[in-house]
Amino acid sequence: MRIAIIFWVVNVACVDGFRGANVQIDLSPGTPVQASVGQTPGTNEFPENVHLRLSAIQHIEDRDALIEVQRFELHKVVDVASPCFIDVGINVRFPGIHVSEFERAVQEDTGITDLANPPAGATEQQKIDAATAQQRMLNLARLGGSMGIKVVTSASESIYPALDADCTGSGLPPPACRDEASNARRLAICQDTWAADPLLFEGTDRVLTAPLAGTTFGFVDGLNPITPTPIGGAQWFVDVALEEIDEYAITVHPDGTDDPGTLFLVGTPVDGPRGVDHVHLESPSLPGVVTAEMTVFPNLGEDEVSF
Amino acid sequence: MRALLALLVVAPGCKAVECGPGTFESDGLCIPADDIVDPATCGPFTELVAGQCVPLFPPTTCDDESTTPELDPSTGVTTCIGTGTGFACEQPVQGKQTICGQLHDLQTGLPFTDGNAACAPCTTSTATGVCSLGLRAIDAIKFAMNPQDPGAVLATGALYLDDCGRFKIPDITLPTNPFVGIGIDDAAPGMAGPAGTTNAIGMATPAVANLALKDFEAFIAPTATTDVWDTGGPKVSDGIFVAIFRAARLGTVGQAGVTILRAGTPIPGDDFYFAGAPRTTIDGNASSTSANGTALVTGAQLDGYLGAGGLPTECSYEGHAGVSIPNVLFIQIFRPNGPTCDL
Numbered sequence: 001m002r003i004a005i006i007f008w009v010v011n012v013a014c015v016d017g018f019r020g021a022n023v024q025i026d027l028s029p030g031t032p033v034q035a036s037v038g039q040t041p042g043t044n045e046f047p048e049n050v051h052l053r054l055s056a057i058q059h060i061e062d063r064d065a066l067i068e069v070q071r072f073e074l075h076k077v078v079d080v081a082s083p084c085f086i087d088v089g090i091n092v093r094f095p096g097i098h099v100s101e102f103e104r105a106v107q108e109d110t111g112i113t114d115l116a117n118p119p120a121g122a123t124e125q126q127k128i129d130a131a132t133a134q135q136r137m138l139n140l141a142r143l144g145g146s147m148g149i150k151v152v153t154s155a156s157e158s159i160y161p162a163l164d165a166d167c168t169g170s171g172l173p174p175p176a177c178r179d180e181a182s183n184a185r186r187l188a189i190c191q192d193t194w195a196a197d198p199l200l201f202e203g204t205d206r207v208l209t210a211p212l213a214g215t216t217f218g219f220v221d222g223l224n225p226i227t228p229t230p231i232g233g234a235q236w237f238v239d240v241a242l243e244e245i246d247e248y249a250i251t252v253h254p255d256g257t258d259d260p261g262t263l264f265l266v267g268t269p270v271d272g273p274r275g276v277d278h279v280h281l282e283s284p285s286l287p288g289v290v291t292a293e294m295t296v297f298p299n300l301g302e303d304e305v306s307f
Numbered sequence: 308m309r310a311l312l313a314l315l316v317v318a319p320g321c322k323a324v325e326c327g328p329g330t331f332e333s334d335g336l337c338i339p340a341d342d343i344v345d346p347a348t349c350g351p352f353t354e355l356v357a358g359q360c361v362p363l364f365p366p367t368t369c370d371d372e373s374t375t376p377e378l379d380p381s382t383g384v385t386t387c388i389g390t391g392t393g394f395a396c397e398q399p400v401q402g403k404q405t406i407c408g409q410l411h412d413l414q415t416g417l418p419f420t421d422g423n424a425a426c427a428p429c430t431t432s433t434a435t436g437v438c439s440l441g442l443r444a445i446d447a448i449k450f451a452m453n454p455q456d457p458g459a460v461l462a463t464g465a466l467y468l469d470d471c472g473r474f475k476i477p478d479i480t481l482p483t484n485p486f487v488g489i490g491i492d493d494a495a496p497g498m499a500g501p502a503g504t505t506n507a508i509g510m511a512t513p514a515v516a517n518l519a520l521k522d523f524e525a526f527i528a529p530t531a532t533t534d535v536w537d538t539g540g541p542k543v544s545d546g547i548f549v550a551i552f553r554a555a556r557l558g559t560v561g562q563a564g565v566t567i568l569r570a571g572t573p574i575p576g577d578d579f580y581f582a583g584a585p586r587t588t589i590d591g592n593a594s595s596t597s598a599n600g601t602a603l604v605t606g607a608q609l610d611g612y613l614g615a616g617g618l619p620t621e622c623s624y625e626g627h628a629g630v631s632i633p634n635v636l637f638i639q640i641f642r643p644n645g646p647t648c649d650l
Binding site: 019020028029030036039055056058060061062063064065066067068080081115116134135137138141142144145146147223225228230239240241243249251260261263266284291299301 | 324328329330331332333334335338340341342343344345355356359361485513515516517518571572573613623624625626644645647
């Protein structure tokens with residue numbers, strides 16, 4: 001019994017669990033996002049097929065030692081151009097429909113094409129459904145627009161299968177195909193693609209923090225254009241303990257290559273209270289325009305608090 | 308008991324891994340770096356930053372005496388603008404926003420300039436013309452809720468206005484609300500409101516720190532313009548929200564056939580449209596914009612507005628807030644948007 005007590009007393013000061021670190025980052029509102037699937041990058045957009053890497057750096061004598069801490073991507077929260085921007089779930093009205101066709105499908109279903117002049121006999125529920133569908137389209141334009149929400153996501157090199165030429169093929173149907181068979185085929189192909197690569201991101205307007213596929217780590221600082229309320233902040237739990245780091249960098253890399261990448265943001269950690277580090281990251285090419293504030297909680301496995 | 312104390316002394320913390328230089332602790336183990344970069348790999352006039360060789364000097368250095376640097380945030384390219392006749396929009400100081408642009412006559416859409424303008428800065432206030440105007444930055448939300456709120460006025464650097472109608476409002480202290488407004492009226496206190504060169508004008512844009520917003524379209528509208536609207540249209544005394552729908556993401560061409568929506572719903576009775584391209588005669592029967600792309604709205608209570616119609620299906624108008632404030636024209640530009648919109 002005495003031995004057991006001694007072991008308990010000796011070990012009580014340690015919490016032996018996750019030994020990595022927690023990284024929390026606020027990317028400034030001007031941060032670019034990746035272009036929509038299959039689209040040429042526009043103003044303030046990265047190409048579609050890139051990812052970003054957060055790296056930690058140690059200065060050792062006259063050299064820099066780097067380690068990749070986290071890989072991520074930046075997207076608009078909804079990408080109407082994506083072939084798999086669809087409705088999924090047991091409560092959706094048209095499973096597998098491309099969301100850009102939702103209003104038209106509701107119009108066909110309810111017979112209401114003009115909210116101000118619904119057909120005689122239209123029920124109150126049908127009127128509500130038609131109006132809600134119209135509002136959803138308006139919200140999509142705002143969420144996916146240039147002032148829309150930018151999301152920090154998991155990174156993937158996967159791409160969707162090519163679209164069929166029309167609605168009669170056996171592959172991924174074009175978005176305009178909204179018949180039941182096309183919707184079912186689209187749903188199956190998209191879900192298969194997501195299952196094959198759980199990191200492939202596909203957002204939805206239904207729940208902004210719960211994507212159809214992939215992981216949402218958080219948001220670039222900005223406004224929800226619908227409410228409009230401030231949003232922002234992303235975080236990762238990473239395996240690297242992130243102790244004694246001299247510098248952090250975020251670089252942009254083309255997918256599927258060994259390209260060393262382009263330096264996007266860089267900053268030096270400043271020791272804060274209780275062992276928490278703060279990093280102000282600046283863009284060498286866009287100083288003052290694109291910035292980030294990052295907080296690092298290093299080595300969560302080390303807990304010297306005694307009870 | 309002595310043995311127990313000894314054990315406590317030798318086990319004060321929990322850190323079990325000490326990694327050497329160039330290695331990192333990951334999941335309790337020391338792992339090698341992904342990459343080790345030697346600064347000797349960097350060429351002349353470059354230095355090692357975060358493992359990459361970057362230029363030692365800024366890519367562009369402008370002559371302080373004859374040029375001013377202007378950064379394009381979308382490309383990262385800095386252009387040196389000549390200070391003789393050029394008009395640079397310099398980066399604001401850290402955490403602030405700068406807005407630069409050109410004044411236009413709302414009725415004609417043409418730049419508002421003085422006759423024989425030499426683009427000389429307004430040094431003294433005049434009775435008429437560009438230099439009779441005063442500009443200020445405002446918290447758009449506070450101003451919309453109470454135009455008399457002194458807390459709605461935002462601190463700025465020294466304003467610039469020249470007789471070509473070009474202006475800069477530098478280093479705006481950003482509001483806690485998400486929009487910065489620009490207020491335009493006659494500078495002389497006795498000429499505030501409808502009197503003088505212009506009615507009181509309000510415009511708004513998203514508040515973005517460290518942004519130099521260029522080419523902002525601002526407007527003036529004298530009573531000679533708005534009095535004509537009294538026939539069949541809204542009155543400035545009630546407040547007018549002026550929504551201008553453009554045909555493309557860039558440029559000043561108006562879009563015909565657009566109906567303004569409040570919270571997604573048409574507002575017959577509160578919206579008014581013009582009979583032709585000039586912003587003069589109101590067409591009481593029109594339900595969408597003429598070639599000038601303009602809708603006049605009354606009864607706006609800081610609502611969200613959109614435009615419907617006039618655009619191809621892959622394009623739609625972004626939403627903007629609008630408000631009707633007595634004796635103020637609140638003007639907002641709407642542009643088409645959409646992932647596959649090529650306008």
